[in-house]
Amino acid sequence: xxxxxxxxxxxxxxxxxxxxxxxxxxxxxxxxxxxxxxxxxxxxxxxxxxxxxxxxxxxxxxxxxxxxxxxxxxxxxxxxxxxxxxxxxxxxxxxxxxxxxxxxxxxxxxxxxxxxxxxxxxxxxxxxxxxxxxxxxxxxxxxxxxxxxxxxxxxxxxxxxxxxxxxxxxxxxxxxxxxxxxxxxxxxxxxxxxxxxxxxxxxxxxxxxxxxxxxxxxxxxxxxxxxxxxxxxxxxxxxxxxxxxxxxxxxxxxxxxxxxxxxxxxxxxxxxxxxxxxxxxxxxxxxxxxxxxx
Amino acid sequence: xxxxxxxxxxxxxxxxxxxxxxxxxxxxxxxxxxxxxxxxxxxxxxxxxxxxxxxxxxxxxxxxxxxxxxxxxxxxxxxxxxxxxxxxxxxxxxxxxxxxxxxxxxxxxxxxxxxxxxxxxxxxxxxxxxxxxxxxxxxxxxxxxxxxxxxxxxxxxxxxxxxxxxxxxxxxxxxxxxxxxxxxxxxxxxxxxxxxxxxxxxxxxxxxxxxxxxxxxxxxxxxxx
Numbered sequence: 001x002x003x004x005x006x007x008x009x010x011x012x013x014x015x016x017x018x019x020x021x022x023x024x025x026x027x028x029x030x031x032x033x034x035x036x037x038x039x040x041x042x043x044x045x046x047x048x049x050x051x052x053x054x055x056x057x058x059x060x061x062x063x064x065x066x067x068x069x070x071x072x073x074x075x076x077x078x079x080x081x082x083x084x085x086x087x088x089x090x091x092x093x094x095x096x097x098x099x100x101x102x103x104x105x106x107x108x109x110x111x112x113x114x115x116x117x118x119x120x121x122x123x124x125x126x127x128x129x130x131x132x133x134x135x136x137x138x139x140x141x142x143x144x145x146x147x148x149x150x151x152x153x154x155x156x157x158x159x160x161x162x163x164x165x166x167x168x169x170x171x172x173x174x175x176x177x178x179x180x181x182x183x184x185x186x187x188x189x190x191x192x193x194x195x196x197x198x199x200x201x202x203x204x205x206x207x208x209x210x211x212x213x214x215x216x217x218x219x220x221x222x223x224x225x226x227x228x229x230x231x232x233x234x235x236x237x238x239x240x241x242x243x244x245x246x247x248x249x250x251x252x253x254x255x256x257x258x259x260x261x262x263x264x265x266x267x268x269x270x271x272x273x274x275x276x277x278x279x280x281x282x283x284x285x286x287x288x289x290x291x292x293x294x
Numbered sequence: 295x296x297x298x299x300x301x302x303x304x305x306x307x308x309x310x311x312x313x314x315x316x317x318x319x320x321x322x323x324x325x326x327x328x329x330x331x332x333x334x335x336x337x338x339x340x341x342x343x344x345x346x347x348x349x350x351x352x353x354x355x356x357x358x359x360x361x362x363x364x365x366x367x368x369x370x371x372x373x374x375x376x377x378x379x380x381x382x383x384x385x386x387x388x389x390x391x392x393x394x395x396x397x398x399x400x401x402x403x404x405x406x407x408x409x410x411x412x413x414x415x416x417x418x419x420x421x422x423x424x425x426x427x428x429x430x431x432x433x434x435x436x437x438x439x440x441x442x443x444x445x446x447x448x449x450x451x452x453x454x455x456x457x458x459x460x461x462x463x464x465x466x467x468x469x470x471x472x473x474x475x476x477x478x479x480x481x482x483x484x485x486x487x488x489x490x491x492x493x494x495x496x497x498x499x500x501x502x503x504x505x506x507x508x509x510x511x512x513x514x515x516x517x518x519x
Contacts, residue, residue: 081452086499108459111451113469122452126499129456133496144499162460170481173493174457181496189460232461232468 001074002102002156004184006045007210013273015076015187015212016040016285017048018068020059025067033064037073039282043289046074046103048187048275054231055082055115062092066099076158077101080109085125086134086144093138097153105158105187106131110232129177132157136182159183160214162233163191163200172203179207187275190216190234194266201270212273215263217256217281221245257284261291268292295323296360296387297417297426298330301410306339306383307346309408313381316348318410319365319394320355321386327419328426330411331355331385339385339410351379359390365397373401381406388413434504434518440492442483447500449476455497 006013018033025031037047047068051061065075077096084092096104108128112120126134134144141152159178165171175186186209191197197213204211216234218224221244224236240259247255264274274292276285310316318336325331333355340353352375356368369376376382376398384391384407395407417426431448437455438445447453451469458477461468467475484490510519 108452108454110461111469113451124452124454125502127452127454127456128459129496130499134499160460165458165460165462166465167478167481170458170477170493171460173481176494177456177496232463235463 001045002184003046003076003158004156007185007272011045011273012268013046013185013210013212014044014276014289015046015048015273016044016276016278016282017050018064018282019050019053020061020064022056022058024059025063031059031064031067033059034067034071036278036280036282037068038071040276040278040285041071041073043286044276046076048076048078048105051078051080051107051109052083052115053110055110055112055117057115057117062096062099062101065096065101069100074103075101076103076105078105078107079131080107081124081126081128081131082109082112083120083123085123089126089131090134090138090143093135093153093155094149097138097155101155103156103158104135105160106135106183107160114230114232128159129174129181132159132178132181132183139182156184157182158185158187160189161186161200161204161211162189163197163204164189164233164235168200168203175204176207179209183209185210185212185273187212188214190214190277191267192218192235192237192240192263194263197267198270210272211270212275213264213267213271214275214277215260216277216279217260217284218244219256219279219281220249220252223279253281253284256281257288257291260284260288264288264292295327295417295419295426296389297414297428298325298328298385298387298411299414300330300335301412303342306408306410310343310348310381310383313406314349315351315378315380316343317351317376317379317382318343318353319359319382319384319386319390320353321359321384321390322355323358323360324417325355325359325386325390325411327422328417329423331359331390335385339383343383351375355385359384359386360393362393362396365393366400369397376401376403376405379405381408383408383410385410387411432505433500433502434509435500437497440495440497441480442487442489444476444480444483446476446480449479455500457493 018036020033049061049065065077068075112122138153161175221241224241320336321331336353336355340350356365384394391409415428416430418429420427462475467473
């Protein structure tokens with residue numbers, strides 16, 4: 001089911017995220033990303049499948065998304081502009097629709113310099129705003145140069161925004177362009193300061209596109225520091241690092257649940273949904289959802 | 295200006311292996327600015343090659359080695375020296391190497407023309423003698439009028455045309471924390487010149503056919519094909 005239909009019905013849309021592995025799915029083995037997705041599937045509406053995240057070469061997000069769909073889990077197929085030119089991107093969107101994908105998240109993509117193939121040629125033929133506009137055109141039955149499709153795609157188009165970005169107005173300019181280009185929902189980058197999120201929402205709600213609050217589960221002080229040092233666009237405040245550090249390792253999951261629930265209770269009323277990025281801790285998501293009472 | 299950097303000396307020596315008598319052609323234009331191919335570097339290269347047992351037949355740095363007319367007149371009278379050389383080593387950009395090669399062909403010499411430098415882009419001098427920056431990728435479809443005179447195609451690591459990615463941190467690029475996010479620079483500049491409203495305009499995908507290489511510029515008609 002398309003996320004846009006859920007938003008239209010006024011549902012509080014909950015999604016989580018899995019990352020395909022470096023390797024193939026073979027000999028009937030259940031891949032890790034599917035196991036992760038199964039842990040959250042009963043409680044979430046859909047699961048994002050990342051596209052070679054952090055520019056690390058992995059199993060393709062389309063193949064992994066199809067695995068989820070076949071398992072009865074609604075996939076949100078992530079597609080980035082980093083590795084494919086406009087021909088490949090359009091072709092992949094046609095493929096996605098043909099394989100039963102209904103939800104797509106259009107992103108720029110992390111730069112190759114952050115990944116494990118730093119000598120690769122960056123593509124970035126088009127940007128995420130243009131990708132949304134092109135995908136919108138495919139939904140209307142034509143490719144980006146105006147050729148008619150034998151059958152149009154039928155994809156719900158999602159986009160991302162980063163409320164942490166400074167200057168915020170510049171981020172909002174791009175966000176508005178994405179809304180105008182056809183974005184039907186936004187998932188935000190992880191935010192840990194409700195005040196930052198509040199000032200973002202006050203302006204972003206004018207675009208009339210549903211917003212999902214994004215949150216990366218903070219697993220340990222080391223992980224939080226790693227995120228601060230290596231993941232661009234996220235800032236975990238020192239107070240949260242101290243908080244997760246205040247409990248012994250065996251109590252970290254409970255503490256992570258507590259922190260996440262607290263943030264969602266504060267930020268949830270400002271948005272139309274929440275997007276979890278559990279980074280391997282999908283098992284905590286059902287408990288978080290049960291405690292936020294949606 | 296065309297930016298160049300010196301090839302590792304081992305690579306230069308490998309390229310000249312088997313050629314004893316070498317003529318060195320520098321470039322007192324861009325090569326001088328980059329301190330890679332000016333008269334001074336040509337002298338250094340001549341000294342180094344001599345130390346390694348090569349015979350340097352001539353060493354010169356024309357003013358702009360990429361300009362065929364310019365080096366044609368510069369080389370007039372040097373035909374004998376070129377003829378004596380078993381190979382030429384050019385300390386200039388990739389264009390200069392090929393223009394020199396073309397000139398040797400005009401003279402009817404089939405000697406190899408080797409490159410001593412790597413070409414690293416269209417550069418602008420920010421601090422003379424210290425710091426040069428790539429600011430133009432020669433895309434053939436300039437967007438500077440829409441972006442406050444700051445090129446996102448070149449200065450944004452992802453060449454984004456409609457605003458920044460989400461990766462900027464403290465105003466810096468996700469690829470290099472020493473570099474300012476091009477889109478923040480554009481935004482600040484557009485605010486300063488009173489054109490920030492133009493950033494709301496959607497810029498469509500670039501026409502990469504305008505950058506399909508190799509391009510030819512017909513000066514008389516202004517056509518680029």
